[in-house]
Amino acid sequence: MFIRFIPDLSEVFVPKATTPADLAITPRDRRFARNTAVRRWWLADDPYATAFYNALSVTFPKGEGFFVDSVRRFREGTPPKLAGEINAFIKQEVLHTREHVAFNRHVAQQGYETKRLDLDVDRSLGLAKKGPAIIALATTCALEHFTAMLAHELIANPRHLAGAEPQARALWLWHAAEEIEHKGVAYDTWLHATRDWSRLRRWAVKSAVMMGTTWLFFTGRARGMADLLRQDGITGPRAWARMAWYAVVRP
Numbered sequence: 001m002f003i004r005f006i007p008d009l010s011e012v013f014v015p016k017a018t019t020p021a022d023l024a025i026t027p028r029d030r031r032f033a034r035n036t037a038v039r040r041w042w043l044a045d046d047p048y049a050t051a052f053y054n055a056l057s058v059t060f061p062k063g064e065g066f067f068v069d070s071v072r073r074f075r076e077g078t079p080p081k082l083a084g085e086i087n088a089f090i091k092q093e094v095l096h097t098r099e100h101v102a103f104n105r106h107v108a109q110q111g112y113e114t115k116r117l118d119l120d121v122d123r124s125l126g127l128a129k130k131g132p133a134i135i136a137l138a139t140t141c142a143l144e145h146f147t148a149m150l151a152h153e154l155i156a157n158p159r160h161l162a163g164a165e166p167q168a169r170a171l172w173l174w175h176a177a178e179e180i181e182h183k184g185v186a187y188d189t190w191l192h193a194t195r196d197w198s199r200l201r202r203w204a205v206k207s208a209v210m211m212g213t214t215w216l217f218f219t220g221r222a223r224g225m226a227d228l229l230r231q232d233g234i235t236g237p238r239a240w241a242r243m244a245w246y247a248v249v250r251p
């Protein structure tokens with residue numbers, strides 16, 4: 001009788017997959033802004049907003065390549081449902097990369113030099129690649145978490161992309177929707193890969209990785225944004241203040 005009031009600890013401590021059982025992750029092969037020009041400040045003629053998205057876009061091809069590699073390494077031995085989700089995740093990320101490579105060509109056509117941003121990404125991802133594969137997977141979980149949060153915000157608040165070049169807007173919304181759709185896949189892979197770990201060990205590793213990733217992600221993107229703005233002739237404390245305003249206050 002009394003036993004009914006004791007919580008079922010196996011329920012509490014055995015993590016469940018986060019991707020909903022009835023969700024089919026669907027790669028949508030679409031192309032954007034292939035035959036149209038994208039103007040320099042394509043987002044509402046605002047150099048700050050444009051620099052924010054351009055700096056993110058420049059990181060995607062290498063970042064998403066890293067996500068794909070780190071999740072794929074743990075695909076073997078996963079249950080069929082998760083293995084299928086990993087495959088769909090990989091297809092989506094590969095298509096995102098293809099479209100952001102094309103978008104980044106528009107950024108380059110506007111005269112922006114992105115070599116320093118690329119090196120920055122190489123340095124940050126290099127740290128994760130040097131360690132064990134499980135750390136790369138945890139880093140992917142952390143970055144996919146940020147991506148999904150940004151994606152949600154982008155779709156929930158239309159003002160973020162108001163005044164954007166239509167093809168660029170369509171690209172970002174398509175990418176955001178698929179990021180939300182597959183946001184649980186890296187984490188489900190991590191749960192499967194660490195199924196023999198204690199809850200404490202899992203918590204310790206993912207917390208440490210999240211702290212490091214948070215620092216590298218935000219400082220890296222801020223540096224990238226500042227670099228692009230400098231190429232617009234926008235520099236100094238005023239530029240940093242306006243960047244902080246854009247990042248923290250509005251939008």
Ligand SMILES: [Fe+2]
Pocket residue numbers: 064092093096175179
């Ligand atoms: Fe993506």
Ligand SMILES: [Fe+2]
Pocket residue numbers: 067093144147179182
């Ligand atoms: Fe993703």
